[in-house]
Amino acid sequence: MPHFASLYNFACWLAQDRAVAEDLVQEAYMKALKGFPSYQQGTNFRAWIYRILHNTFLTSQTGLKTHLSLDDDDVLIEPEAGTTPESILLARAEQETVRKTLEELPLRFREVILLCDMEEMSYDEIAQTLAIPVGTVMSRLSRARRAMRSLLEAKMQGVTR
């Protein structure tokens, strides 16, 4: 089953619930099966099936709750200006701390970081998956990483935000 394990992993990160993730993956495969005749041979299959999963999530109850609570990019966390790059501090970050930070990120930030860093998708693939322009992928990724670094550094310095 192409991309089965990674789709499930991505679904869990989106939904933050294994049972919901199973439903999402199952529904996504069923939709892919039903819509396969509309899939254009030679185009990016991975982006196509991830997009189905992503849309399935957005229209699910969990997705609607998450999505509605975050309808505007401007609401999102912004780090203070002039945050010092701390590559050494980051290198010491425990995996669990990184995971918790990712979980705490707003959905729009979390998904773009996961698609880029975890799935190693190109900006074009991310744009196809999320149905947004490549320029938006780049700006959102930049803001998402700033927010993540800020949260992570705060956690590692024991600061409650």
Next chain:
Amino acid sequence: MTCDQLRPSLHAYIDGSCSAEELPILEAHLRTCPQCAAEALSLSELKRITRTASSARFAPSPQFRVRLEESIAAKPPRKPLFNFAGLPTLATAAFALLLIASSAMWVRHSEREQAVAELLDLHVATLASANPVDIVSTDRHTVKPWFQGKLPFAFNIPELGNSPFKLLGGKLVYFRHSPGAQLLFTLGKHQLSVFILKDQPLIAAASTREKGFTVEAWSRSGLRYVVIGDANPADVHALSQLFESAAQ
């Protein structure tokens, strides 16, 4: 160009998505600007730790895979109204067949690759860390007891007196939600990790080359041993054999 103009492009740089025109400009700037170079390093480190922490974080259960395969197989093909209308149905059937036929092999292969990649990440992260081990000692009689009460199993560390290997210490690691031991050794200027985990069927008993590292794995008494290092395969095998002898 100024730092402010180039900074937004650092993300594309670390993601390998820079345009051919932009790349030489950025690289020239990074060679001369310590602030931007530090920012690029920081972003790159963030990307690495994100990937390590998120990849294969959640693995689907075998039961779910079976359930999904069954539901795909059970999906009735649409009845064609006309001959030409049957083409999409054929495509659907072909897709279902493709999903089912490739599933077991693909998932196992993918999971195995991910498991090895995860251990490689742990090894590389250890080497990059300022504090690579939690218990620092060249004495196996100090390192082994340190794991007591931390792991749900016990293991032996071989006597290295006449071998070229030197023990640096060990630390507790978590692999697929289970605790395990990571021991760090040196061989000349090479550093090698020995992972001892509760048996992990995903990691096949074999010696392979992965991204320039030699990875040798085997099982003994319900434990999976995995040796990883950039030394040559014969040296990695020699360390494996020392552990095999000690485990008997």
